Amino acid sequence: MTAASRIIFKSFLDLPPPERRKRLVSYLPKEEAEKLALLSFSHQDPTLGITEGEKLLDTFHYSWFESTLRALAPHDLSLFLSALSAPLQDRLIQDLGCSSELFSLKPQARAFLQKRVFEALTKETFPLLPLECLPQSPLNTLLFLSYPQKLKFIDLLSMHDLALELKLIIKKERFEKLMQILSEDERSYLAPLLKQTEHLSFRSMNLNKWDGNPATLRTLLRQRGINRLSKGMYGADPSLLWYLTRQLDMTSASLFQKLHTPLDNSLDFSRLQEQIINLIEPFREAPSKESPA
Structure with missing residues (x-):
């Protein structure tokens, strides 16, 4: 039984009353029953249906x-582009230089081509769990943020690094210039951090040597946010990590995968996870209304 099949089977097995469930489990091989008992609750209820992989293409960058x-x-390029959503079509036509007209596809043809695209994107990966079968975790919320929201989340997470750096900056002019570059949300998130002790620090950003270019600062902050997110998600379900990286641009995803290493100190890891989960809460309360890519 595959991992996904086992999770779906357990979801159906949990539907009957306890006594009947116990009798049903007694018919299973001991080894299989033990594996089922170790399963955690899934993110959603798989008995209500499973989202086919190709239906997730719109969430990919x-x-x-x-x-x-x-x-x-x-x-063939025009044919496959015709099967994608309008936002994906517009960006890919521009980047790939497609000059041919797109096709008006019947639903069956569109579904077939979408499935082919999804298979191409997953051909070298492990067996993915359907979204509904992901283990329960507050980190799953990240999958339901739009692309701009994910970047905002990463940049806010980087404020923990910036709070440490700002305490080391002596020149008032440099401090004020840095603060002007930040968004209002970033300044609001940063303000209490400046008054707290940040127990988890990484390599210095050397902002005393910053060239004053806003783009340079933005790149540094994005890298620091990705570093915290990737390390804080170490040990998360592999399917969750796969879905999340496909929702990021390939450059950010590549950096995430490179930095996805364990912290030596378990207390630091717990603190980092707490930072991420606490930051997720406001995003959970504000559903996405932005373009996914």
Whole structure:
């Protein structure tokens, strides 16, 4: 039994009353019954239906499609682009230089082509759990944030690093310039951090040597936010990590995967997870209304 099948089976097995459930479990091989008993509750109820992988394509960042589609002949490229959503089409047409007209596809043809694209994106990966079968975790909320919201989340998380750095900056002018570059939300999140002791620190950003370019600061903060997120998600379900990285642009995802290493100190890891989960709460209360990519 595959991992996904086992989770779905357990979900159906949990539906009957306890006595009947116990009798049903007694018919299973001992080894299988033990595996079922160890399963945690799933993120959603798989008995209500499973989202097919190709239905998730709209949540993926457009950069993940480019290498697959770029290898296609012009006619085939137009055909596959026709199966994608309008936001993905617009960006990929621009990046891939597609000049051919798109096709008006019947639902069956669209579904077939979407499935082919999804298979191409997953051909070298492990067996993915359906979204509904992911183990319960507050981190699952990240999958339901739009792309701009994910970047905002990462940048806010980087304020923990910036709070440490700002305490080391002596020149008032440099401090004020840094604060002007930050968004209002970032300044609001940063303010209490400046009054607290940050127990978890990473390599210095050397902001005393910052060249004053806002883009340079933004790149540094994005890298620091990704570093905290990747290390705080160490040990998370592999399928969750796969879905999340496909929702990020390939550059950010590559950095996430590179930095996805364990912390030596378990207390630091707990603190980092707490920072991430606490930051997730406001996003959970504010559903996404932005474009996914």
